[in-house]
Amino acid sequence: MADENLAGLGVAAAAAAIRDGGTTSESYTSALLRRARENAGLHSFITIDESAVLEAAGAADKARAAGSVAPLLGVPFGVKDSYATRGLRTTLGVGTLAEFEPREDAVVVRAVKNAGGLVFGKNNLVEMSFGLTGSNRRYGQVRNPYAHDRVPGGSSSGSAAAVAARIVPAAFGGDTVGSIRVPASLCGVVGFKPTTGRWPGHGVAPISHTLDTTGILARDVEDVALIDRIVTNEIGPPAADRTDLKGARFAYAPRQYLELVAPETEARFGEALRQLRDAGAEVAEIDLGEDFSVLADRTTWNILFRETRDAVAKFLLDNGFPVSFEEIHDGLEPELREVWDHLVLPTGPGHLAPEDYAATLSADRPELRRRFGEVFGRGFDALVLPTTPCPAPLIDRQAKFTVAGEEVTELFLAKNTVPASGAGLPGISIPLGLTGNGLPIGIEFDGAPGHDRALLDLARRAQAVFGPLPAPA
Numbered sequence: 001m002a003d004e005n006l007a008g009l010g011v012a013a014a015a016a017a018i019r020d021g022g023t024t025s026e027s028y029t030s031a032l033l034r035r036a037r038e039n040a041g042l043h044s045f046i047t048i049d050e051s052a053v054l055e056a057a058g059a060a061d062k063a064r065a066a067g068s069v070a071p072l073l074g075v076p077f078g079v080k081d082s083y084a085t086r087g088l089r090t091t092l093g094v095g096t097l098a099e100f101e102p103r104e105d106a107v108v109v110r111a112v113k114n115a116g117g118l119v120f121g122k123n124n125l126v127e128m129s130f131g132l133t134g135s136n137r138r139y140g141q142v143r144n145p146y147a148h149d150r151v152p153g154g155s156s157s158g159s160a161a162a163v164a165a166r167i168v169p170a171a172f173g174g175d176t177v178g179s180i181r182v183p184a185s186l187c188g189v190v191g192f193k194p195t196t197g198r199w200p201g202h203g204v205a206p207i208s209h210t211l212d213t214t215g216i217l218a219r220d221v222e223d224v225a226l227i228d229r230i231v232t233n234e235i236g237p238p239a240a241d242r243t244d245l246k247g248a249r250f251a252y253a254p255r256q257y258l259e260l261v262a263p264e265t266e267a268r269f270g271e272a273l274r275q276l277r278d279a280g281a282e283v284a285e286i287d288l289g290e291d292f293s294v295l296a297d298r299t300t301w302n303i304l305f306r307e308t309r310d311a312v313a314k315f316l317l318d319n320g321f322p323v324s325f326e327e328i329h330d331g332l333e334p335e336l337r338e339v340w341d342h343l344v345l346p347t348g349p350g351h352l353a354p355e356d357y358a359a360t361l362s363a364d365r366p367e368l369r370r371r372f373g374e375v376f377g378r379g380f381d382a383l384v385l386p387t388t389p390c391p392a393p394l395i396d397r398q399a400k401f402t403v404a405g406e407e408v409t410e411l412f413l414a415k416n417t418v419p420a421s422g423a424g425l426p427g428i429s430i431p432l433g434l435t436g437n438g439l440p441i442g443i444e445f446d447g448a449p450g451h452d453r454a455l456l457d458l459a460r461r462a463q464a465v466f467g468p469l470p471a472p473a
Contacts, residue, residue, distance in 0.1 A: 006031040011223035025074025043140030048121035070116030078171030106203025124158030150392035153183030160187040170218035178417025185387035185442025196424035243464035246280035262390035300422035387442035
């Protein structure tokens with residue numbers, strides 16, 4: 001099989017080809033390594049140990065010859081460099097950990113290895129996962145495979161770029177306010193944020209213990225569903241092989257999610273609603289309340305900034321990282337250090353007071369969850385929205401750019417993903433298509449907490465309706 005055909009295989013297809021003898025793990029991995037070298041300018045990886053991954057691929061081929069039927073046997077995965085990986089350096093995107101190799105794998109990594117999967121390398125990310133554009137001065141600005149002068153989104157920037165560029169069939173990421181779904185949307189791949197707390201997070205550098213979740217980026221929802229079953233150990237039959245959406249009920253809230261949207265994004269989203277209806281779904285307009293966006297922003301950002309210091313300090317200590325929180329803080333790039341000085345450090349003028357933090361957890365977050373609960377209580381299967389309100393902005397204008405004539409900052413990229421994060425909902429972004437100048441547009445489906453498997457089935461059927469996205473040129 002030619003390199004380009006091998007590199008285009010998804011997780012399930014690659015596993016089947018290796019299992020059935022259509023290729024070997026070593027051949028497949030070698031093709032991906034060549035692809036990684038050809039696309040080194042994307043800066044999607046911080047670390048790839050070629051000899052180690054080829055050795056692991058050879059071991060997988062021997063296991064296959066000995067009769068192994070492990071579900072991910074011989075398939076390489078990208079792993080965001082916020083995940084601890086035994087014997088492979090884990091930097092968290094910061095210079096102070098440039099040479100650190102953990103002694104243990106993160107639980108998710110261990111689950112993938114136990115299923116036969118391989119760690120291909122460690123994906124680039126924003127420092128400490130604190131950003132939405134893929135900027136990292138030490139390890140390189142990650143570039144969007146569809147347009148190298150555009151951002152890939154963040155903070156799981158390298159994970160999304162590597163999957164879109166066909167360097168790996170899937171890559172693990174983390175999502176606190178949209179760090180999986182935003183880059184998935186901007187890079188034209190599938191990005192899944194599970195119900196908060198459903199996937200294990202041990203061994204993954206945190207931002208907020210209330211909001212954080214691990215998750216996955218791939219090119220196909222079926223691959224996401226396969227990995228979800230393995231990571232959660234919820235082994236069961238795959239969803240029925242149907243592609244229509246008859247009986248599905250979707251809600252959309254234009255007042256909250258279409259208030260400021262790029263014209264092409266809005267037009268493509270409207271077309272998507274028509275396609276969903278044509279496929280048999282009911283699509284109804286709802287209103288989540290005049291103060292919904294303010295409530296969602298206040299809840300999510302208050303929790304994130306208030307919990308970062310304690311979460312990071314505890315993680316470093318519990319996982320044997322050879323640095324303190326203070327050393328991490330002192331080594332940050334000036335712009336991020338200034339944010340931490342203002343909002344994260346207890347001495348900062350914007351640090352949330354204990355009583356306000358308590359009110360956020362006891363009043364604001366329950367109210368946000370109640371609003372979503374009303375939607376699902378009315379029988380809707382999912383809330384549908386544009387994942388990002390605009391396509392990828394230019395790298396040289398990532399701090400401030402214009403959408404529909406209005407100047408916004410990079411935080412605007414997470415405007416639509418923040419509410420589901422604050423409420424702990426499962427959410428998945430799938431590609432809708434490309435703009436006139438070839439930039440991906442994503443659509444997000446948010447489901448009721450704990451209904452991840454049903455949400456994945458709906459997203460799989462929706463992806464069949466929208467069709468595949470062309471690979472980057």
